[in-house]
Amino acid sequence: MAGSKRDYYEVLGVGKETDQKEIKSAYRKLALKYHPDRSQEPDAEERFKEISEAYAVLSDPDKRRQYDQFGHAGIDGRYSQEDLFRGVDFEDLLRGFGFGGGFGGGGSIFEMFFGGGRGGRRGPSRGRDLRYDLEMTLEEVAKGVETSIEVPRMEACSTCGGTGAKPGTSPQTCDQCQGSGQVTRVQKTPFGQMMTSSTCPKCGGRGQTVSDPCSECRGSGRVRKTRRINVKVPAGVDSGQHLRLGGQGEASPDPGGESGDLYVFVNVRPHPLFKRADDDLLYEADLSITQAALGADLEVPTLDGMRARIKVPPGTQSGSVFRLKGKGIPRLHGFGGTGDMHVRVNVKTPATLTGRQRELLEELAVEFGEGERESKGTEGARGKEKPGEKKEKGLLGKIVDEVKGAVQ
Ligand SMILES: [Zn+2]
Numbered sequence: 441m442a443g444s445k446r447d448y449y450e451v452l453g454v455g456k457e458t459d460q461k462e463i464k465s466a467y468r469k470l471a472l473k474y475h476p477d478r479s480q481e482p483d484a485e486e487r488f489k490e491i492s493e494a495y496a497v498l499s500d501p502d503k504r505r506q507y508d509q510f511g512h513a514g515i516d517g518r519y520s521q522e523d524l525f526r527g528v529d530f531e532d533l534l535r536g537f538g539f540g541g542g543f544g545g546g547g548s549i550f551e552m553f554f555g556g557g558r559g560g561r562r563g564p565s566r567g568r569d570l571r572y573d574l575e576m577t578l579e580e581v582a583k584g585v586e587t588s589i590e591v592p593r594m595e596a597c598s599t600c601g602g603t604g605a606k607p608g609t610s611p612q613t614c615d616q617c618q619g620s621g622q623v624t625r626v627q628k629t630p631f632g633q634m635m636t637s638s639t640c641p642k643c644g645g646r647g648q649t650v651s652d653p654c655s656e657c658r659g660s661g662r663v664r665k666t667r668r669i670n671v672k673v674p675a676g677v678d679s680g681q682h683l684r685l686g687g688q689g690e691a692s693p694d695p696g697g698e699s700g701d702l703y704v705f706v707n708v709r710p711h712p713l714f715k716r717a718d719d720d721l722l723y724e725a726d727l728s729i730t731q732a733a734l735g736a737d738l739e740v741p742t743l744d745g746m747r748a749r750i751k752v753p754p755g756t757q758s759g760s761v762f763r764l765k766g767k768g769i770p771r772l773h774g775f776g777g778t779g780d781m782h783v784r785v786n787v788k789t790p791a792t793l794t795g796r797q798r799e800l801l802e803e804l805a806v807e808f809g810e811g812e813r814e815s816k817g818t819e820g821a822r823g824k825e826k827p828g829e830k831k832e833k834g835l836l837g838k839i840v841d842e843v844k845g846a847v848q
């Protein structure tokens with residue numbers, strides 16, 4: 441640490457000969473900029489600690505002499521962190537800055553630097569946020585859903601109203617911390633007064649004590665309950681999106697503290713028939729070779745459980761996509777309409793044929809000018825895995841198809 445520390449004079453932006461008054465004014469100027477309670481700087485707390493340490497050393501004649509002579513080594517080897525800040529009245533220094541009487545009211549600079557948590561800020565802590573994962577079907581997404589979910593959480597005890605005191609009695613202000621939840625210890629040492637702040641051991645930071653604890657919550661003021669909570673999920677949501685239900689998380693462990701929030705994360709289950717792409721749906725439909733060639737009236741399912749009709753024109757190629765306008769998913773928050781449904785048709789070649797069907801197809805083959813296919817062609821269509829000339833024929837047939845597709 442000592443090696444990476446910046447020079448104290450440099451930290452405060454003052455010269456070696458600067459007098460106490462100027463050091464104080466330099467510190468106050470920087471403190472105003474980096475005080476963690478008001479600074480937007482990302483490293484405010486670190487910087488504030490740095491300038492405060494520099495000030496603690498340079499404002500003390502003994503420590504300053506030590507530092508001037510031996511540098512950081514002369515300070516670090518000789519003083520503990522607490523020793524360093526001892527005797528510096530930071531609250532007095534920062535008075536008039538509008539920090540609410542120091543460090544969030546009640547805390548001290550020591551708490552901030554020596555693990556008082558959250559920069560020494562005080563006040564009842566907030567309850568925990570909770571997460572709930574809600575599974576939804578695509579049908580529910582399309583309509584939006586109003587449902588109730590079961591959420592296990594810590595709630596304020598209804599028997600005592602969250603006070604922790606047995607009904608009929610009331611909690612007392614903690615006499616050790618006078619309700620602040622923090623205790624400040626002042627020690628007289630040969631070097632002067634030393635103050636340390638920490639969470640009050642008597643009330644655990646609650647600021648209140650209960651002599652006759654509530655039997656339901658055993659004095660904690662909170663109980664675990666599984667609560668049914670109504671959730672209204674708007675149409676059009678997608679996996680990964682969430683709703684925030686303010687104040688529906690856990691109750692604060694402290695009296696008067698704010699509850700946390702409940703986050704409901706949406707997870708949309710895959711649909712057996714439809715694939716989703718944003719607000720659009722994709723449906724794959726099979727088309728027979730005759731339907732593709734002659735055209736057909738195709739009936740397809742839609743997400744609302746109904747059916748829609750598509751006019752497949754004669755000569756439709758496999759892979760063609762038809763659009764059903766407005767049969768997709770509504771856009772979230774009604775930002776204009778509903779997505780579409782796309783129907784992709786896939787032409788399926790029959791894998792088995794009756795005798796009559798084969799006969800007709802063979803006739804058709806002749807009609808197409810494909811010649812003597814009677815013996816070879818049919819077997820080729822049936823057993824592609826057979827090697828030799830039949831395979832060649834099959835391959836040729838495929839190429840002819842592709843060329844035809846390209847010409848059209
Ligand atoms: Zn209770």
Ligand SMILES: [Zn+2]
Nearest residue numbers: 614617640643
């Ligand atoms: Zn207390």
